[in-house]
Amino acid sequence: MARLSLPCDEQTIRSLKVGDFVELSGRLITGRDAAHHWLIEQYRSEVAPYMAGSVIYHVGPVVKRHEDGSYSFVAAGPTTSIREEPYQADVIGRYGLRGVIGKGGMGPKTLAGLKEHGAVYFHAIGGAAQVLAESVKKVETVFQLAEFGVPEALWVIQVEDFPVVVTMDSHGGSLHTQVDGASKAKLDQLLGLSA
Numbered sequence: 001m002a003r004l005s006l007p008c009d010e011q012t013i014r015s016l017k018v019g020d021f022v023e024l025s026g027r028l029i030t031g032r033d034a035a036h037h038w039l040i041e042q043y044r045s046e047v048a049p050y051m052a053g054s055v056i057y058h059v060g061p062v063v064k065r066h067e068d069g070s071y072s073f074v075a076a077g078p079t080t081s082i083r084e085e086p087y088q089a090d091v092i093g094r095y096g097l098r099g100v101i102g103k104g105g106m107g108p109k110t111l112a113g114l115k116e117h118g119a120v121y122f123h124a125i126g127g128a129a130q131v132l133a134e135s136v137k138k139v140e141t142v143f144q145l146a147e148f149g150v151p152e153a154l155w156v157i158q159v160e161d162f163p164v165v166v167t168m169d170s171h172g173g174s175l176h177t178q179v180d181g182a183s184k185a186k187l188d189q190l191l192g193l194s195a
Helices: 010-014 033-041 088-095 108-117 129-133 175-190
Strands: 002-006 021-030 055-057 062-065 071-075 099-102 120-123 136-143 154-168
Touching: 033 088, 071 129, 071 136, 071 154, 088 108, 108 120, 108 154
Parallel strands: 002 021, 021 055, 055 099, 099 120
Antiparallel strands: 021 154, 062 071, 120 154, 136 154
């Protein structure tokens, strides 16, 4: 298993290939539907330094606020990524992201963006939200909390040994495309549509 410290450079990311298991440590930022719309509307200079060389995580966390005003993550399971397909490549390019974490993979526009900008898609384990939250060691800050609410806000977090697998790489490789193709071929075979 590879270990990757965030933020990182393009060369490091381009060394990763589909199928690589990776443990992420360092800073990443969360973002779902509202965040992606907000990031594309105009350049958000207040958030940009937290994104450069880092990773955006598609997650709607459960977050606890402590008496001293600090926050901690209680649950941090990935959400379905395909909803961000219209925006993801543009967000990667505009903010210098090196990766995306989510579940289910993404489509051809994002795959092209990963290749162009030197980024990867990391698949996180669904159904392990509490276990993944244990890798979140600190909440640094949060953006748009009042406007978007807890699940949709942009949380800047520090993680340690966060487990993921590369399922889309910066060379045009996509495990999701491979599985789709194999599944379609098997279905055609079962339906008697193939020779």
